[in-house]
Amino acid sequence: MMQETVTIADVNAAITASRKISRDVSVITFECPEIALAARPGNFVNIKVNASTQPLLRRPFSIHDVRGTSIDIMAKTIGIGTTILADSPCSAAMQVLGPLGNSFDCSDPSLETALLVSGGIGAAPMLFLEKKLTGMGTACINYLGGRTSEDLLQENLSNCRIATDDGSAGFRGTVVDLLANDITTLKSKGNLKVFACGPNPMLKAVAVFCRTHAIPCELSLESVMGCGIGICYGCSVEVRTPDGGIGTILLCREGPVIDGERLVL
Numbered sequence: 446m447m448q449e450t451v452t453i454a455d456v457n458a459a460i461t462a463s464r465k466i467s468r469d470v471s472v473i474t475f476e477c478p479e480i481a482l483a484a485r486p487g488n489f490v491n492i493k494v495n496a497s498t499q500p501l502l503r504r505p506f507s508i509h510d511v512r513g514t515s516i517d518i519m520a521k522t523i524g525i526g527t528t529i530l531a532d533s534p535c536s537a538a539m540q541v542l543g544p545l546g547n548s549f550d551c552s553d554p555s556l557e558t559a560l561l562v563s564g565g566i567g568a569a570p571m572l573f574l575e576k577k578l579t580g581m582g583t584a585c586i587n588y589l590g591g592r593t594s595e596d597l598l599q600e601n602l603s604n605c606r607i608a609t610d611d612g613s614a615g616f617r618g619t620v621v622d623l624l625a626n627d628i629t630t631l632k633s634k635g636n637l638k639v640f641a642c643g644p645n646p647m648l649k650a651v652a653v654f655c656r657t658h659a660i661p662c663e664l665s666l667e668s669v670m671g672c673g674i675g676i677c678y679g680c681s682v683e684v685r686t687p688d689g690g691i692g693t694i695l696l697c698r699e700g701p702v703i704d705g706e707r708l709v710l
């Protein structure tokens with residue numbers, strides 16, 4: 446993961462497009478040049494969805510894509526903040542803080558094939574990441590998992606391998622089962638690295654898989670977040686330390702991306 450010093454902007458950004466891509470997921474575009482120009486794959490933004498105290502706190506979202514001076518987020522509706530977000534019309538404006546957190550490390554020149562592994566809404570950061578990696582000449586394979594076909598969010602991603610728990614699309618099983626199924630083919634594709642985002646049980650299984658097969662991996666984690674900038678201590682998560690012990694990090698500053706070796710299993 447890359448920990449760069451970037452200028453964080455807090456801008457009143459207009460929604461310029463909003464569309465539903467599944468029953469409960471929307472892609473929302475904000476015009477915010479300051480954030481778009483500084484953003485790196487893996488970064489997130491913290492959004493105040495309205496001016497009221499309901500909800501009081503901002504809500505964090507991965508940067509899904511950057512197009513010129515705009516950013517897209519891909520948001521799954523699960524509660525009050527995401528409902529307001531999905532229902533907001535074009536031209537509504539929201540306070541958007543970012544880019545926040547560290548980013549995926551795409552800088553290894555020996556990397557030949559990147560495996561972008563996601564579960565459900567964990568696909569959100571993968572489009573921006575794929576664009577960056579392919580722009581650098583790295584081959585990408587997207588591995589997407591969901592409980593059913595309705596959970597799959599492969600829009601605009603290329604070279605997709607699909608797994609569903611119920612077998613309603615692609616391979617029947619978890620996305621990590623599919624990786625294990627493909628391992629012989631994958632090992633013929635040169636130096637590999639896994640970039641993963643999704644629910645915690647999936648990330649743990651990805652970390653175990655990568656440790657077993659000695660594949661480097663980076664994981665984008667989630668936690669409850671308040672400020673997004675290291676002030677409220679609301680996002681503290683446990684990680685493994687190099688001496689085998691347990692330490693804590695603030696995920697909004699030292700994450701959301703961590704090396705797979707640091708994940709506590």
Ligand SMILES: Cc1cc2nc3c(=O)[nH]c(=O)nc-3n(C[C@H](O)[C@H](O)[C@H](O)COP(=O)(O)OP(=O)(O)OC[C@H]3O[C@@H](n4cnc5c(N)ncnc54)[C@H](O)[C@@H]3O)c2cc1C
Nearest residue numbers: 504505506507519520521523524525526527569667668701
């Ligand atoms: C770094 C980061 C990046 C994220 N990126 C995305 C993204 O790209 N797209 C996206 O849709 N979501 C993303 N999330 C999750 C998103 O922030 C939450 O879904 C959102 O804050 C929920 O707000 P709400 O007001 O709708 O839900 P609330 O009304 O606050 O909560 C509704 C229910 O969801 C639970 N909940 C709240 N937050 C989370 C969470 N982070 N994980 C699991 N359960 C939660 C609550 O406990 C409650 O049960 C990200 C989270 C983090 C920390």
Ligand code: FES
Nearest residue numbers: 673675677678697
């Ligand atoms: S969200 Fe406040 S310290 Fe991380």
